[in-house]
Amino acid sequence: MAFGFTYNEDQLALQRTVRKFVENEIVPVRAAYDESEEFPWPEVKKMFDLGLSCMNAPEKYNGMVFGNVGLCMVVEELCRGCLGIGITPLANMLASEPVLYGGTEEQWDYWYPDICEGGKLAAYAVTEPGAGSDVAGVRTTCKKDGDYYIINGTKIFITNGKHANKLTVLASHDTSKGNRGQSFFMVEAGTEGLSYGKSEHKMGMRCSETSEVIFDNVKVHKKYRIGEEGDGFKLAMKAFNSSRPFIASASTGVALGAFEYARDYAKERKAFGKTIGNHQAVAFMLADMAMDIEASQLLWQKAAWLLDENLMAADLSAMSKCYAADAANRVVTDAVQILGGYGFCRDYPVEKMMRDAKILQIFEGTSQIQRVIIGKSVLS
Amino acid sequence: MERTLKLTPEHEMLRTTFRKFVDNEIVPNYAQWEKDKIVPREVFKKMGDLGFLCPWAEEKYGGVSTGWAKGNPVPDIIPDMIMMEELGWRSVIGVFSHLHNFMTSPYIDTYGNDEQREKWLPGLVSGEKICAIAMTEPGTGSDLGAVRTKAVRDGDDYIINGSKTFISNGVLADVVIVVCRTGEGYKGLSLIVVERGTSGFERSKPIPKIGLHPQDTATLYFEDCRVPAANLLGQEGDGWGQLMSKLQPERLCGCQLSTAMAERAVQLAVQYSQERQIFGKSLGSFQNTQFVLAECATKAQICRTFTDTMIVNYMNGQDITQEVSMGKYWVCETAIEVASKCLQIFGGYGYCEEYEISRIYDDSRVFTILAGSTEVMKLIVSRGLGVK
Ligand SMILES: Cc1cc2nc3c(=O)[nH]c(=O)nc-3n(C[C@H](O)[C@H](O)[C@H](O)COP(=O)(O)OP(=O)(O)OC[C@H]3O[C@@H](n4cnc5c(N)ncnc54)[C@H](O)[C@@H]3O)c2cc1C
Ligand SMILES: Cc1cc2nc3c(=O)[nH]c(=O)nc-3n(C[C@H](O)[C@H](O)[C@H](O)COP(=O)(O)OP(=O)(O)OC[C@H]3O[C@@H](n4cnc5c(N)ncnc54)[C@H](O)[C@@H]3O)c2cc1C
Numbered sequence A: 001m002a003f004g005f006t007y008n009e010d011q012l013a014l015q016r017t018v019r020k021f022v023e024n025e026i027v028p029v030r031a032a033y034d035e036s037e038e039f040p041w042p043e044v045k046k047m048f049d050l051g052l053s054c055m056n057a058p059e060k061y062n063g064m065v066f067g068n069v070g071l072c073m074v075v076e077e078l079c080r081g082c083l084g085i086g087i088t089p090l091a092n093m094l095a096s097e098p099v100l101y102g103g104t105e106e107q108w109d110y111w112y113p114d115i116c117e118g119g120k121l122a123a124y125a126v127t128e129p130g131a132g133s134d135v136a137g138v139r140t141t142c143k144k145d146g147d148y149y150i151i152n153g154t155k156i157f158i159t160n161g162k163h164a165n166k167l168t169v170l171a172s173h174d175t176s177k178g179n180r181g182q183s184f185f186m187v188e189a190g191t192e193g194l195s196y197g198k199s200e201h202k203m204g205m206r207c208s209e210t211s212e213v214i215f216d217n218v219k220v221h222k223k224y225r226i227g228e229e230g231d232g233f234k235l236a237m238k239a240f241n242s243s244r245p246f247i248a249s250a251s252t253g254v255a256l257g258a259f260e261y262a263r264d265y266a267k268e269r270k271a272f273g274k275t276i277g278n279h280q281a282v283a284f285m286l287a288d289m290a291m292d293i294e295a296s297q298l299l300w301q302k303a304a305w306l307l308d309e310n311l312m313a314a315d316l317s318a319m320s321k322c323y324a325a326d327a328a329n330r331v332v333t334d335a336v337q338i339l340g341g342y343g344f345c346r347d348y349p350v351e352k353m354m355r356d357a358k359i360l361q362i363f364e365g366t367s368q369i370q371r372v373i374i375g376k377s378v379l380s
Numbered sequence B: 001m002e003r004t005l006k007l008t009p010e011h012e013m014l015r016t017t018f019r020k021f022v023d024n025e026i027v028p029n030y031a032q033w034e035k036d037k038i039v040p041r042e043v044f045k046k047m048g049d050l051g052f053l054c055p056w057a058e059e060k061y062g063g064v065s066t067g068w069a070k071g072n073p074v075p076d077i078i079p080d081m082i083m084m085e086e087l088g089w090r091s092v093i094g095v096f097s098h099l100h101n102f103m104t105s106p107y108i109d110t111y112g113n114d115e116q117r118e119k120w121l122p123g124l125v126s127g128e129k130i131c132a133i134a135m136t137e138p139g140t141g142s143d144l145g146a147v148r149t150k151a152v153r154d155g156d157d158y159i160i161n162g163s164k165t166f167i168s169n170g171v172l173a174d175v176v177i178v179v180c181r182t183g184e185g186y187k188g189l190s191l192i193v194v195e196r197g198t199s200g201f202e203r204s205k206p207i208p209k210i211g212l213h214p215q216d217t218a219t220l221y222f223e224d225c226r227v228p229a230a231n232l233l234g235q236e237g238d239g240w241g242q243l244m245s246k247l248q249p250e251r252l253c254g255c256q257l258s259t260a261m262a263e264r265a266v267q268l269a270v271q272y273s274q275e276r277q278i279f280g281k282s283l284g285s286f287q288n289t290q291f292v293l294a295e296c297a298t299k300a301q302i303c304r305t306f307t308d309t310m311i312v313n314y315m316n317g318q319d320i321t322q323e324v325s326m327g328k329y330w331v332c333e334t335a336i337e338v339a340s341k342c343l344q345i346f347g348g349y350g351y352c353e354e355y356e357i358s359r360i361y362d363d364s365r366v367f368t369i370l371a372g373s374t375e376v377m378k379l380i381v382s383r384g385l386g387v388k
Helices: A009-026 A030-036 A041-049 A067-081 A083-102 A105-116 A175-180 A232-268 A280-308 A314-338 A340-344 A350-361 A367-379 B009-036 B041-049 B078-089 B097-111 B114-126 B239-275 B287-315 B321-345 B347-351 B356-368 B374-384
Strands: A122-125 A141-145 A148-159 A166-172 A182-188 A194-199 A210-221 B131-134 B150-154 B157-167 B175-181 B189-195 B201-203 B218-228
Touching: A009 A041, A009 A067, A030 A083, A030 A350, A041 A083, A067 A083, A067 A232, A067 A280, A083 A105, A083 A122, A083 A148, A083 A166, A083 A182, A083 A232, A083 A350, A105 A166, A105 A182, A122 A148, A122 A210, A141 A166, A148 A166, A148 A182, A166 A210, A166 A232, A182 A210, A182 A232, A232 A280, A232 A314, A232 A350, A280 A314, A280 B374, A314 A340, A314 A350, A314 A367, A314 B356, A340 A350, A350 B321, A350 B356, B009 B041, B009 B078, B041 B097, B041 B114, B078 B097, B078 B239, B078 B287, B097 B114, B097 B131, B097 B175, B097 B189, B097 B239, B114 B175, B131 B157, B157 B175, B157 B189, B175 B218, B175 B239, B189 B218, B189 B239, B239 B287, B239 B321, B239 B356, B287 B321, B321 B347, B321 B356, B321 B374, B347 B356
Parallel strands: A122 A166, B131 B175
Antiparallel strands: A141 A148, A148 A210, A166 A182, A194 A210, B150 B157, B150 B175, B157 B218, B175 B189, B201 B218
């Protein structure tokens, strides 16, 4: 069959499990975490107990074969409940990607057990104060010193940052070589010279940790370099290409959470003698939201399917992430509108969803950077 | 582009002194008030001392008589507009003095009798008393005609029962104008003043919200709350008409604040686009950045021109119902869009609270909801078009 949009029994069972978990464990606590900005350790532990700590790890480490479609389904369910809580396992996956694609078997043995079974976190440390969209502009240096590299520099906006046990760090051997002079390193928390600056106070995703990570003469053995010297940028791009469908499914999840809440509200709330869903303006808003969600879902499904078929396509990954993130922002804004004054207030969950959603257009490549990629691809 | 709104030297002077006040007294404390979810009363008192409250009030009440006082056919609302602009340009509109100045206290001036004006205006002008208006109820917002809070006449008193929600300045308010049902239908609505301390009148803590954090939005509860019948503004049943006429300037406020936020967002994003270097060049050198900023600046300019024109027309005594409904819908929606696009220019930094742009994003959101949602505005506009 050339086309098929049905999930198999295993995928559906997984979806049911995660959905129930989210309803019981995440939905009741999400508002409190948003308010306190506390890192959700207990929820993280529970997600890990379910086997969700690093869903893209090779089977031998996480004991489950997720496949990208199944994995995206899980991400969608998690983020339907709470992006701030759901982002932690997502950051683990992103951090692991350079290792997955560029690492040796020994490096996998070093990297994965802690994250998959040990309950530890990982972080992906690429962004710097002067280099966000422009990954080639990374200024953190790695200077060769015998069998070691000495890393110096500052990373910002690092998800899981100071809570992470292991980091993948992008550094430059020679900044004049731009994207050809970079390598990824695995660095362990506690290494001398590694410290943390401020944690960001953010508009949304507030319980997620976003740290500044400082490298002051951090000495790393060459066995922790991933791939050859100079492979860093390529690995970063590969990591983004394969993780963008995850963000697309996360965006779809956020949109779904808001849509479902607004839809149910529109069936209950009355104004001018009928339920507001019976006013055409509200019904049409809901119709637009449903279309946005369906389209986002189809895009991540195709992008994830391509990944599963080993047909990774940078442009489709970018399209899925960009469309779903932009769509999620439209959907959450309209959900607030449908709830009226209640939508603006914290007793109802949609205002948080609106604050959370904005990051989807910014991290893992802004919506503009996705368009740069798509634009290049369609013109090539 | 030159503004259609002409400012006199007195207006400019007010702008200068108010801007100083904002810079010295509001901006440095604002982050704390955001945490506290309320602005200290003393701020209102200081504003009163400096003449920033209800400038429209007659001199005998402490004002400078720029406004609607009886016999003044051409109110000068520019002082109020300037103050809103200044708050918006510094992204500190959570100090809701404009609600006190422009959306609530004027009811007392326009619809009150001499005793009522004498009783309440001096305190409102000096900042000793803070004013709020309570229309919305948990069960009804857009549909004001469905208000259920009841006022029953009992001798020389009214006894009020019901609750109101989302009331701006609700925690601080000393003088609350409550929309009550005294009869059936639209003709059965009346405005009755309830003062702080009246037994049977309670309020909630500030309601946490997406934005406008220092603005103490609250729920008010009235349980067998007894107020003198002398607190009725105008006649029983006048409420609907009174509201409809004062909702026009209230919506104008929405336009003015949203316009100022959009202008500020553009200004901040333009600045940032010149400072930030990406891929070895300035962020502003990418065509996408240039075009996004061009679009946002164009939209902010259209908001400005439209809003200024409405201000002028309103001061000329025109009925602006149709245009202010269009404005409230389009200007407020546009400000949200501009804030979002400008935040995007900031990348990851825009998502962090340290950057002012993130506050504009949060604060602008409510203006398509309060004072009549976008959908309700479109209803009014379409009816104005004769579309049935
Ligand atoms: C909460 C949060 C979590 C994060 N987590 C991580 C993490 O775990 N690891 C990590 O490494 N990073 C992380 N980031 C960083 C994130 O990936 C960057 O913020 C993002 O890549 C944008 O970079 P920037 O903030 O430097 O923006 P800039 O690159 O300065 O971009 C500013 C603006 O310029 C635009 N722009 C840039 N280039 C172009 C172009 N060529 N054409 C048109 N427009 C352009 C952008 O779209 C944006 O609108 C996180 C950020 C946040 C806020
Ligand atoms: C921060 C804040 C401050 C406020 N300050 C005050 C205040 O000081 N005093 C006061 O009285 N109120 C205040 N409000 C309340 C505000 O005016 C109401 O929230 C607003 O009127 C909408 O009412 P609602 O929230 O009940 O929404 P609803 O009326 O329940 O509307 C829900 C949704 O249905 C839509 N809808 C309703 N009717 C129709 C229709 N006929 N056709 C199509 N769509 C429709 C609405 O547009 C909205 O999207 C404030 C609200 C907030 C959030």
